[in-house]
Amino acid sequence: MSHYDKHVFFCLNRRDDGRASCAEHRAEALQVYAKDRVKALGLSGPGKVRINKAGCLDRCEHGPVAVVYPEAVWYTFVDEQDIDEIVESHLRDGKVVERLKID
Numbered sequence: 001m002s003h004y005d006k007h008v009f010f011c012l013n014r015r016d017d018g019r020a021s022c023a024e025h026r027a028e029a030l031q032v033y034a035k036d037r038v039k040a041l042g043l044s045g046p047g048k049v050r051i052n053k054a055g056c057l058d059r060c061e062h063g064p065v066a067v068v069y070p071e072a073v074w075y076t077f078v079d080e081q082d083i084d085e086i087v088e089s090h091l092r093d094g095k096v097v098e099r100l101k102i103d
């Protein structure tokens, strides 16, 4: 059995060579926001949800990106409202947010 019911990785990679990276699109602030929301809703911890930072996940062209395991559902997002929807719909209620999903 998995230690977490859902394990979420946010790419926070930042590049200085001119190529696109998730950190240019508020990835750090939105990862912190997601972590805070998960905690506030009582969803964090073993058997529940874990929000983690990650380096480049090699989906840079879609950035910012996050992936939810074990479902391996990939998301992109632009603001706190998008994060709220992912947290409440997918992480709390188990319903994938189709409009933010990337293949």
Ligand code: FES
Binding pocket: 011, 012, 013, 014, 020, 021, 022, 023, 055, 056, 057, 058, 059, 060, 061, 063, 064, 065
């Ligand atoms: S920089 Fe985020 S996936 Fe590559």
